[in-house]
Amino acid sequence: MELSERKQKILAAVVEQYIKTGEPVGSKVLLDSLDMSVSSATIRNEMSDLVMLGYLDQPHTSAGRVPTHLGYRYYVDNLMKNGELNEETRRLIDAGVETSAGDPERLLEHAGEVLAYLTKCAAVMTTPAGESARIKRVELVPISSRTVMIVLLTSNGILRSKLCRMDMGITTSMCETFYNIADAALIGVPVRNITPAYLQSLAATLGMETLSMFPLLSTVADLSQSAIQSQVMLEGQSNLLHHREYEGRAYELLEFLSREDPLEQLIGQSRSDFEIRIGKENIFPQLENSSLILAKYSIGEDGGGSIGIIGPTRIDYPRLIPSLKYISGLISETMQKALED
Amino acid sequence: MELSERKQKILAAVVEQYIKTGEPVGSKVLLDSLDMSVSSATIRNEMSDLVMLGYLDQPHTSAGRVPTHLGYRYYVDNLMKNGELNEETRRLIDAGVETSAGDPERLLEHAGEVLAYLTKCAAVMTTPAGESARIKRVELVPISSRTVMIVLLTSNGILRSKLCRMDMGITTSMCETFYNIADAALIGVPVRNITPAYLQSLAATLGMETLSMFPLLSTVADLSQSAIQSQVMLEGQSNLLHHREYEGRAYELLEFLSREDPLEQLIGQSRSDFEIRIGKENIFPQLENSSLILAKYSIGEDGGGSIGIIGPTRIDYPRLIPSLKYISGLISETMQKALED
DNA sequence: TTTAGCACTCTTATCATTCGAGTGCTAACT
DNA sequence: AGTTAGCACTCGAATGATAAGAGTGCTAAA
Numbered sequence: 119m120e121l122s123e124r125k126q127k128i129l130a131a132v133v134e135q136y137i138k139t140g141e142p143v144g145s146k147v148l149l150d151s152l153d154m155s156v157s158s159a160t161i162r163n164e165m166s167d168l169v170m171l172g173y174l175d176q177p178h179t180s181a182g183r184v185p186t187h188l189g190y191r192y193y194v195d196n197l198m199k200n201g202e203l204n205e206e207t208r209r210l211i212d213a214g215v216e217t218s219a220g221d222p223e224r225l226l227e228h229a230g231e232v233l234a235y236l237t238k239c240a241a242v243m244t245t246p247a248g249e250s251a252r253i254k255r256v257e258l259v260p261i262s263s264r265t266v267m268i269v270l271l272t273s274n275g276i277l278r279s280k281l282c283r284m285d286m287g288i289t290t291s292m293c294e295t296f297y298n299i300a301d302a303a304l305i306g307v308p309v310r311n312i313t314p315a316y317l318q319s320l321a322a323t324l325g326m327e328t329l330s331m332f333p334l335l336s337t338v339a340d341l342s343q344s345a346i347q348s349q350v351m352l353e354g355q356s357n358l359l360h361h362r363e364y365e366g367r368a369y370e371l372l373e374f375l376s377r378e379d380p381l382e383q384l385i386g387q388s389r390s391d392f393e394i395r396i397g398k399e400n401i402f403p404q405l406e407n408s409s410l411i412l413a414k415y416s417i418g419e420d421g422g423g424s425i426g427i428i429g430p431t432r433i434d435y436p437r438l439i440p441s442l443k444y445i446s447g448l449i450s451e452t453m454q455k456a457l458e459d
Numbered sequence: 460m461e462l463s464e465r466k467q468k469i470l471a472a473v474v475e476q477y478i479k480t481g482e483p484v485g486s487k488v489l490l491d492s493l494d495m496s497v498s499s500a501t502i503r504n505e506m507s508d509l510v511m512l513g514y515l516d517q518p519h520t521s522a523g524r525v526p527t528h529l530g531y532r533y534y535v536d537n538l539m540k541n542g543e544l545n546e547e548t549r550r551l552i553d554a555g556v557e558t559s560a561g562d563p564e565r566l567l568e569h570a571g572e573v574l575a576y577l578t579k580c581a582a583v584m585t586t587p588a589g590e591s592a593r594i595k596r597v598e599l600v601p602i603s604s605r606t607v608m609i610v611l612l613t614s615n616g617i618l619r620s621k622l623c624r625m626d627m628g629i630t631t632s633m634c635e636t637f638y639n640i641a642d643a644a645l646i647g648v649p650v651r652n653i654t655p656a657y658l659q660s661l662a663a664t665l666g667m668e669t670l671s672m673f674p675l676l677s678t679v680a681d682l683s684q685s686a687i688q689s690q691v692m693l694e695g696q697s698n699l700l701h702h703r704e705y706e707g708r709a710y711e712l713l714e715f716l717s718r719e720d721p722l723e724q725l726i727g728q729s730r731s732d733f734e735i736r737i738g739k740e741n742i743f744p745q746l747e748n749s750s751l752i753l754a755k756y757s758i759g760e761d762g763g764g765s766i767g768i769i770g771p772t773r774i775d776y777p778r779l780i781p782s783l784k785y786i787s788g789l790i791s792e793t794m795q796k797a798l799e800d
Numbered sequence: 801t802t803t804a805g806c807a808c809t810c811t812t813a814t815c816a817t818t819c820g821a822g823t824g825c826t827a828a829c830t
Numbered sequence: 831a832g833t834t835a836g837c838a839c840t841c842g843a844a845t846g847a848t849a850a851g852a853g854t855g856c857t858a859a860a
Contacts, residue, residue: 144822157834162823180822180841221621259596259612265797269610269618271600277610279618280562281797355696356713368709372697456606456622485853498803503854521810521853 121171121192127152128164129173130197133185137434140362142182187397187431190409194394194435203440207236211441215448222246222275222453226351229425229445234354237438238361239429240375244385246274246453247348250420251309256300256338263287268334270341272309274421275456278345282337286330296334299324304338312342348423350381363407363430374404375428385424388412392443397431409433413446417453425449462512462533468493469505470514471538474526478775481703483523528738528772531750535735535776544781548577552782556789563587563616563794567692570766570786575695578779579702580770581716585726587615587794588689591761592650597641597679604628609675611682613650615762616797619686623678627671637675640665645679653683689764691722704748704771715745716769726765729753733784738772750774754787758794766790 121129131152135143145158145165152161165183168174173189176182185193214232218224223245230241251272259267261281266288269279303320304312317335352375359368374380380402387401395410405428412426425446427438462470472493476484486499486506493502506524509515514530517523526534555573559565564586571582592613600608602622607629610620644661645653658676693716700709715721721743728742736751746769753767766787768779 142822146822158822159824159834159836160832163833166824176823178841179824180820180839182822255600257598257610261616261797267612267616267618269598269612271608271610275602275608275622277608277618277620281616283797354717356710356717359710359713365707369697369700372700376695376697456624483853487853499853500803500805500855501801504802507855517854519810520855521808523853 124154124156125164125168126197127154128161129168129185129189130193132165132168132174132183133189133193133197136185137432140432142177142184144182147182185431187399190396190431190435191399194396198436200440201436203444207441208444210236211445211448215445215452222456223349223351225449225452226423226425227353229449230351230353233425233427233442233445234357236441237427237429237433238354238357239427239433239438240355240358241353241425241427242375242381242385243351243353243425244348244382244423245351246276246417246421246423247346249310249346251276251345252306253304253309253312253342256297256304258293258296258334260288260293266334268337268341270338270345272345274417276345278341280337280341282333284330284333292330296331299331299335300338309342309345312339314339348382350378350385352376352381358429361430361432363432367407370404371408374402384410385412385426388414388424390414394435394439407431411435411439411442413442415446415449415453417450422450465495465497466505466509467538468495469502470509470526470530471534473506473509473515473524474530474534474538477526478773481773483518483525485523488523526772528740531737531772531776532740535737539777541781542777544785548782549785551577552786552789556786556793563797564690564692566790566793567764567766568694570790571692571694574766574768574783574786575698577782578768578770578774579695579698580768580774580779581696581699582694582766582768583716583722583726584692584694584766585689585723585764586692587617587758587762587764588687590651590687592617592686593647594645594650594653594683597645599634599637599675601629601634607675609678609682611679611686613686615758617686619682621678621682623674625671625674633671637672640672640676641679650683650686653680655680689723691719691726693717693722699770702771702773704773708748711745712749715743725751726753726767729755729765731755735776735780748772752776752780752783754783756787756790756794758791763791 128148131148132143135147135151145161148161149158165174168189169176169183172186173192174183175186177184211232214228215225218228226243226245230243233241251274253270254273255271257269259269261267264287265281265283267279267281269277271277299320314336317339320335321329321332355372355375358364358371364371384400384402391414393412395412397409398406400406400408400410407430408428409431410426410428412424414422414424416422425442427442469489472489473484476488476492486502489502490499506515509530510517510524513527514533515524516527518525552573555569556566559569567584567586571584574582592615594611595614596612598610600610602608605628606622606624608620608622610618612618640661655677658680661676662670662673696713696716699705699712705712725741725743732755734753736753738750739747741747741749741751748771749769750772751767751769752774753765755763755765757763766783768783
């Protein structure tokens with residue numbers, strides 16, 4: 119849909135004004151902020167058209183105009199000029215991220231905190247996905263006579279552990295057997311291949327002696343399972359309460375955000391490196407008044423995850439997008455540096 | 460402060476009625492729920508006394524009465540009869556906790572979820588404190604030519620890991636040296652003893668060869684540090700938004716809860732096994748309209764942590780306390796079972 | 801000491817009124 | 831054909847008056 123230059127100018131002005139004030143914007147206010155040499159009546163006509171086209175909405179007949187999600191979309195795609203990342207912000211981000219290079223999860227957590235602080239929105243992060251990760255190491259740690267802790271480490275640095283309780287006492291020979299099996303049939307195997315079916319076939323090959331191994335092996339499968347699933351983290355939920363648009367309606371959103379499954383789904387849908395989903399563009403009805411901005415960070419060829427912000431549709435896109443892009447880039451860089459060499 | 464039996468009866472009735480409805484309770488309503496053979500005027504007189512004594516408050520001259528934090532306190536200490544844990548609730552708790560016996564953190568998380576669901580409040584949990592824990596195992600896992608992951612396991616089952624980046628390449632001899640040091644001077648040492656000072660003295664004893672070990676050792680110190688600190692977890696924050704008393708005021712509380720440090724402090728203060736802090740009894744002003752109910756769970760002699768709920772002062776104490784006690788008992792039991800033998 | 805009765809207080813809901821921001825339309829103008 | 835001034839109109843927000851209702855405190859009698 120092509121818009122005349124003047125309509126574009128007006129639409130941009132409405133969006134920007136509304137982002138700034140949160141009040142429906144009328145033709146008079148626009149006159150000031152636009153320094154065009156036209157009258158308010160002309161602007162009214164143009165705005166009326168924009169309403170027809172679906173880019174603007176008016177809460178009631180005698181109110182100013184408010185952008186629809188289509189309006190925001192047009193603005194974001196065609197009109198918006200991304201702001202510069204100011205020096206102070208950059209420093210803040212650097213400081214937040216650099217402190218915790220050693221631990222991916224902590225790194226993400228800190229990045230989320232900074233992001234939430236900067237944007238006054240909620241930040242979501244996913245831990246690096248282990249899609250193509252392989253098992254790097256499996257350790258057995260005796261805890262008591264009948265309990266061992268199994269520790270699993272994957273090639274992309276994910277560490278998972280779980281207790282496993284055995285029916286009989288744990289012997290060194292059992293451990294040896296287990297390590298043998300592990301060396302032969304677990305180490306180096308892609309995590310996603312470690313399925314119950316795989317274990318079945320393993321048991322068949324190895325015969326009787328694996329019987330006592332079964333609890334251990336199935337624990338390994340559990341761990342593999344949980345290593346694949348990238349966890350979702352959330353920071354700064356309470357920031358959302360500051361925004362007028364959620365007044366009284368905050369519960370639905372916060373409740374939605376507090377459940378991991380839908381959140382995972384939400385973020386998992388994304389395929390591109392950078393994505394903005396505005397209001398009703400989101401599939402989940404709980405987000406129909408919110409915008410999601412997602413950026414991917416990457417580690418090496420295959421690995422990576424996402425970091426993003428969730429806030430009202432009336433969010434300061436031009437200011438926040440550069441921050442998010444910078445932060446995701448920095449995460450990629452930092453994680454890469456830690457892992458590769 | 461001794462109260463006449465009738466005053467006690469009235470106080471109890473006011474508290475219970477207010478818990479049920481959230482409306483200031485007047486003398487008439489009390490008449491019904493009290494089936495005493497007195498008139499409303501008598502009750503009014505008594506209530507007037509209770510206001511003088513500080514147990515009740517009235518929002519304005521012609522409103523009913525509302526319990527003060529002293530009123531709740533008197534009720535909780537002297538008047539309340541704990542309810543029975545109903546069968547369905549017990550089953551729900553059992554189901555929530557049993558599913559994840561293998562992993563202490565996950566166990567707590569699930570317990571918190573169930574608790575939040577049952578109480579419609581926020582649930583807080585701390586991971587088992589490692590006060591007297593010892594280092595059980597230290598592992599070096601090469602990640603790349605210059606990066607190793609160090610994994611620390613303590614006697615109470617806490618697992619921590621961190622990447623450590625070295626200036627020079629990692630050799631097998633370095634690893635051997637490290638393991639030797641670890642065996643000699645780390646394994647079995649109480650975690651809280653692993654301080655920078657301890658490492659200094661270690662370096663002095665071992666001489667030059669430890670120089671290259673220093674990054675590794677100080678990472679071990681970091682990990683020990685973080686193993687000591689029991690983490691605080693939070694579930695069901697969004698539940699709080701349901702309560703009228705937080706309407707419009709929710710931000711302060713949620714913001715407070717989202718910060719780990721004060722939360723840790725809050726829970727750390729507790730010394731007894733079971734504790735109730737009502738409204739202004741809390742030190743933090745953000746909690747002056749909230750109640751905290753905390754129960755300790757224990758593992759063995761020394762270890763343990765807390766689980767509790769945070770909600771409005773107008774909380775259904777008699778119903779929720781049994782649930783909390785049951786859940787904390789179950790956590791103790793389950794964790795114990797997993798670790799000991 | 802208790803109680804009935806009653807005047808009084810304060811909140812809440814409702815409704816009419818007003819005010820003002822902003823619109824849409826029309827007719828005139830360039 | 832597009833633009834503009836002018837004006838009637840709409841709708842929400844604010845204001846204020848009024849009424850209803852809940853609950854109290856006090857007084858005088860039982």
